Amino acid sequence: MRIRTWILAAVVAAAFAINLGLVSLRIAQTGEDTVRARLAQSANGLRSQLELIDARLSPRAAAEVPELADATRSPADPAQPMVRPDDRALRAAASALAPEPDLLAVVNAQGALISRRAKATQPLDDISKLPLAKASLERTPVPTFAIYDGVAYRIAAARVPGNGAAVIAGAAADDRLASQLKSQIDADVTLIADGKVIASSLAGDARARVLRWSAAPGQGYGTLQIYLPLIGNALSGKLPRGATRYAVRGALVPLDGGVQAALTVPASPYLGWLGRYQAFYLLGLVLFVLLAFFWGLFAPAQKVVIQRVEAPPRTTPTRPVPRAIKPSLLGTDVGEPLKGPEQPAGDVPWGETIHGSTAESRPLLASALAGLPTPTESLDPIVPPGDLGSEPAVVLGKIDPSQQPAWGPDSAAAQPLDAGLFAERTNPGGPGEAAMAQARLDAAEREGEFPQLPGDE
Numbered sequence: 001m002r003i004r005t006w007i008l009a010a011v012v013a014a015a016f017a018i019n020l021g022l023v024s025l026r027i028a029q030t031g032e033d034t035v036r037a038r039l040a041q042s043a044n045g046l047r048s049q050l051e052l053i054d055a056r057l058s059p060r061a062a063a064e065v066p067e068l069a070d071a072t073r074s075p076a077d078p079a080q081p082m083v084r085p086d087d088r089a090l091r092a093a094a095s096a097l098a099p100e101p102d103l104l105a106v107v108n109a110q111g112a113l114i115s116r117r118a119k120a121t122q123p124l125d126d127i128s129k130l131p132l133a134k135a136s137l138e139r140t141p142v143p144t145f146a147i148y149d150g151v152a153y154r155i156a157a158a159r160v161p162g163n164g165a166a167v168i169a170g171a172a173a174d175d176r177l178a179s180q181l182k183s184q185i186d187a188d189v190t191l192i193a194d195g196k197v198i199a200s201s202l203a204g205d206a207r208a209r210v211l212r213w214s215a216a217p218g219q220g221y222g223t224l225q226i227y228l229p230l231i232g233n234a235l236s237g238k239l240p241r242g243a244t245r246y247a248v249r250g251a252l253v254p255l256d257g258g259v260q261a262a263l264t265v266p267a268s269p270y271l272g273w274l275g276r277y278q279a280f281y282l283l284g285l286v287l288f289v290l291l292a293f294f295w296g297l298f299a300p301a302q303k304v305v306i307q308r309v310e311a312p313p314r315t316t317p318t319r320p321v322p323r324a325i326k327p328s329l330l331g332t333d334v335g336e337p338l339k340g341p342e343q344p345a346g347d348v349p350w351g352e353t354i355h356g357s358t359a360e361s362r363p364l365l366a367s368a369l370a371g372l373p374t375p376t377e378s379l380d381p382i383v384p385p386g387d388l389g390s391e392p393a394v395v396l397g398k399i400d401p402s403q404q405p406a407w408g409p410d411s412a413a414a415q416p417l418d419a420g421l422f423a424e425r426t427n428p429g430g431p432g433e434a435a436m437a438q439a440r441l442d443a444a445e446r447e448g449e450f451p452q453l454p455g456d457e
Helices: 002-057 059-063 066-071 087-094 133-138 175-185 205-215 268-298 362-369 419-426 431-447
Strands: 103-108 111-116 122-124 144-148 151-159 165-172 188-193 196-200 220-223 246-254 259-266 351-355 393-397
Touching: 002 151, 002 165, 002 175, 002 246, 002 259, 002 268, 059 087, 059 151, 059 165, 066 087, 087 103, 087 111, 103 133, 133 151, 133 165, 144 188, 165 175, 175 188, 175 196, 188 205, 196 205, 205 220, 205 246, 205 259
Parallel strands: none
Antiparallel strands: 103 111, 103 165, 111 122, 144 151, 151 165, 188 196, 188 259, 220 246, 246 259, 351 393
16 A cells, blocks of 8 residues: 555656646746847837937928028128038027927038037037038938937938038937837837946946946846745746746847947746746645655555355256157148137027037048138138137038038038048158058047147147
C-alpha cells in the first residue's frame, strides 16, 4: 500500500511539473512577443509624432506673410547694403504662427534676430552659430534636432520668397516634450545626444540607467522584481523560468541630428505575474509531494481477509439412456388415430355411429388407411367433422349418388378394399411384408384397435 501511494504521487507530481513547464513556455513566449510588438509600435508612433511637430512649426506659412517680405526686401538702391532683420520682420513672422514656437528667428546674410520663450530678443551677427541659418538661405532644409545655447530644439526652416531672408522655428526638446510623446506612444522616451540625456520622461536614477544601457544596448536592463508574501522579493532574478528576467525592455531608435531616442517599457505587466504563478504552483506541488509521502508512511496497513470457499463435489456425468427408435412413417399415409371423447349416437342426422370394428366398417377402415376420404371427414361445409374417440368411429349415411358423385357406385371409396391391395399400398417392400400387414390387420380387428404398422412412431 505504501509503495503504491508513493508511485501514484510521483506520477501525479511529474504530470503537474510537465504541465507547469509547457504552460510557462507558452506564456513566456506570448509575453516576449507582446513586448516586442509594443516597442515596434512605439517606434513607429514616435516618428509620426515628430512629423506632426514639424507640421505644427510651419515655417513655410510664416515665410509667405506679405509683411515679412516687405520688411526683409533689399534696398531700392543697389549701392546701399542689406540691413539685419528688425523687430517688424520678427513680429510679421510671429503673426502667422500660433502658438508661438519656443524658438523663432528671421535671418539674412547680414545677421539674425532671435526670439526665445521666456527670454528677450537677441540679435546675432554670426549666423553660423544658429542651426540651419546658412542652409535656409540657399534652400529649404529638412527638419532636424539641433542644440543652440545649450538647449536642444527640433528646428525647421523656410526661405522667404523673392528676397534673401529665411524664417527659422523650433520646438524645445525637453522633458515636457518627452512627456507629451510618452502619452502619445505609450512608452517612456529618452532623447540622448553625445552621450548625454537631453530630454526624458523618466525621473531620478532611471535616466542614468537608460544612459548606461544605451552605451551597450540589449533586450533590456534591470532585474524583474517578484514580490511574494512572507519572503518579499527573495526570488527576484530567479523567476519566471523560461523567460528573460529584465525589469525594463528597451529599443534604440536613431533620429536625425545625431540624436537617439531610447524607448523603454516595463516588463512586469507581461511577465511579473508569470513569476508569481510559478512560485505558487511550485509551492503547491511541494506540499502535495510531502503530503503523499507522509500519507504513505503513516497510513494504516490494509487488512487482508482470506475467505475459504469450498468447491462443490464433482459428480460423474451419466450417459443418458437412449430412447427406443421407432420406425419412421416417411413414405406412408398412415398416422396415429386421434383420441377424443366418444361421440354419442344420433348427433349426425343422416346416419348412425358404429363403434368398434365390424364387417361393415372394414371397407371404411381400409379406405382411411389407404389415404382415401372417410365419412368422418365431412364433405358438407356446414356440418363439421366429428371427433374420434378411443375407438374408431365410422359414420354411415344415406347419400344421393346424383348429388354426391364421389360416393357413387363407381367410386373407389364405395368398393371394398382388398387386403392385398392394402398391404401393397402400406408395405411396398414385397409379398412378405404384405402378408404380415394382413395378419396384423386381422389381429387388430379382433381386438378392436388399429394396428401399428412398420414405420409408425
